[in-house]
Amino acid sequence: MKLSRDILAFQARLGHEFSSPELLIRALTHPSVSSPNRQDNQRLEFLGDRVLGLVMATALLEHDKDATEGQLAPRFNALVRKETCADVARQIDLGAVLKLGRSEMLSGGRRKQALLGDAMEAVIAAVYRDAGFEAAQSVILRLWGKRVGTVEEDARDPKTALQEFVQARRQPPPAYVLVARKGPDHEPIFTIAARLEDGTEEQATAGSKRLAEQAAAKALLAKLEQQT
Template identity: 80%
Template structure:
């Protein structure tokens, strides 16, 4: 199989040239365009999630040789959760090469967090099946980069941390207010404000209320901690 120019460029972005190009094509094929002769990426996604988990668990143990299981678990979750996979996918412009059905393309599928995260895991599995664990590990560690070293901050649940900050100062718990909602019903975008009792607030925009709340809480918490 000969790859198109955009997939050749994508190989360069992830740093792996496939000896079996069909694996890459399958990893980028969403179920909305699959057929009896064209497999989608769901099985690869299942495998890639496990490969990513093993690589990250090992990397975290190497990064901090004294951390307890209780300290490692939230760091691990921060690195392998769908949001993290989707963030890496955006970094390498994976959405541009996703193979989607017409309905998914019309609904903004190339920007959807779930689709990007799933496809990122499928690409990891494709590398693993193409060249083995070491190749997959190298790709993962290169693409995740400094996220592994900075994961302590990302591992905190921002809403919980902000609530604890407020309670420690005898304030009522922070509130989360929907400021705006845009986009079509099938792909809404929310702007949420995290607001303290004294009116201090920060806003964030994301494709889900939960993510926007977490982002707003983290931004507000960072601001409060810098001003201490």
């Protein structure tokens, strides 16, 4: 199979040259453009999620040989979550080579976090199917880079940390209030306030309610810690 210049350039960014390039093409094919003669990437996404999980679990065990399961679990979740996969996808400009249907292209599909995260997992599976576990492991560890070593801070859930902080001071848990929702349905922007009973609050804006809540909680916790 002859690959386009864009796909060849993406292979270089990925760091793996495919013996069976049809695997890569399938990994880059979104369901919006699939057909009876063109398979989409959903089955590869399912497999890639498991390959990524095994690589990250192994890497965490090797990085911190004294960590407990309770310490490892949130670190693992931070490394394999869709947001992290999407960040890695942006790092190698995966969105530029995705094969999308017209509706997805018009709605900004190449920038969508969930779509990028899914495709990144599919690409991991394609590498695994093409060259085996060690090749997939090598690609993952190179692309995830320093994240394994710095994941401790990322793994700290801001909402949990804020709740523990206020409860330790015998205050009610914070409320999360939707302040504004802007943008089109396919790409909404949410502004959320993390608010305490006494009216103290911080606001944050993000592309999902969950991310906005976490950012608001982080900002409010930082404010409270400065006041103590």
